[in-house]
Amino acid sequence: MTQPFRGTYDQLPELAARQQYIVDAARVQASLYGYDLVSTPIFEYADVFCRSLGESSDIVSKEMFVFDDRHGDKLVLRPEGTAGIMRAILSNKLTSQLPEKYFYAGPMFRYERPQKGRFRQFHQIGVEFIGESMPGSDVEVISVAWDLFERLGLTQKVELQINSLGDSESRQAYRDVLVTYFSDLKDQLSEDSKLRLEKNPLRILDSKDPGDRVLIESAPNLKDYLNDISQEFLGSVLEGLGILKIPYVLNPHLVRGLDYYCHTAFEFVTDCLGSHSAVLAGGRYDSLAQLMGHKEPIPSIGWASGIERLNLLMDQEISSIRPISIIPIGPTAETQVLVIAQWLRREGLKVILSHHGNLKSHMKYANRINAAKAILLGDTELENHTAIVKCLDRGTQQEVGLSQLVQYLKASS
């Protein structure tokens, strides 16, 4: 009863502040590139995700929080952000004014077994560049991500891995040879990879099974099956990253679990999070709009990043404004401090009233809330129209006339 549902957690002030700091940093960074904040519902018709992610994907087949509403409609708590945003583009008939550049942040839901950095309700930030087919847009969204890591001081902890899945023609050709290759070796594959062979053969490439890895070594390489268009596209993206001096590593085994990806696929990975290496991942999804019933493709690219994982990587403290504690001494002062606190707040100062206890416990409270200063107000001070301002770091204090109080507090803060 008092414990939260499996895989969910409370964000108490310290954690909430850290996570909000990350969201704010990302929102500001994205806005410098013209990505504006949007927000879509956290639940959608199930079809929004079932059709776009692919029925066979793990997310759809076993990880969605699905429920029926009172009319029997199948609804689902969103497991990711991109499909909802594409749905919003189509619902709001924005297809004639593309491209659009969006930033979003919010909770996502997947019915998984919780682990470090993995929750059932988790939080993502992401950007989507919708309606642009040029490789420069791929470079741009990766650049937003890189700038964010710089802003958060995490560039030393992450590595950008990139790959091309090719266009549909290249991918289909490669998929065919890969299936042929692994079908011959089926007996040697791990149990998991036997299933992958049926459902999503590309996924065999990033299997962690040692036996699989040996087979993967000599498997056909996706790179050799990219047609001219796909190779040229990848070349342009890599060139752009080079110009921007964004370091990357080509990873030919980097693939995507979802059906709608093509061309550029990338991940920022880390070795600081145990088995979950991906901190931010994205790719190009030109065919998503069609999967959702739109007649033509809407070429698009974006990424999403897990706030919980970013937070685990950040070891520095998040600084917050230290308050001023205001402490009444005696019954007359108790009503007077209300007025003074209100006055100081209107001057933009962060003032916390101490409501309960003797002077000693008031001071302890001031200490606990990390107040920089305490304002002490007793009968003597009321008569003199002054207040005692005590610096809690140094232990020094000074009697200040009320008329100069604001100036004094602002000057010494």
Add this chain to the structure above:
RNA sequence: GCGGGUGUAGCUCAGUUGGUUAGAGCACCAGUUUGUGGUAUUGGGGGCCGUGGGUUCAAAUCCCAUCACUCGCCCCA
């Protein structure tokens, strides 16, 4: 969904081959200081030993189940 580990005070953890009233440090509250916090000192509150069942004269301790957390797998951010 599969496998391993851990659940004792708000937190970090002791707790003997099962044995009588379950401990420590930190944190919290109060006194030493009736108008001054952090340090010191003295005292105090606080535990269905995760939960339910079983074995036993006797269970925090052994067994089973269950829940939660955690690590790995699958998958993902």
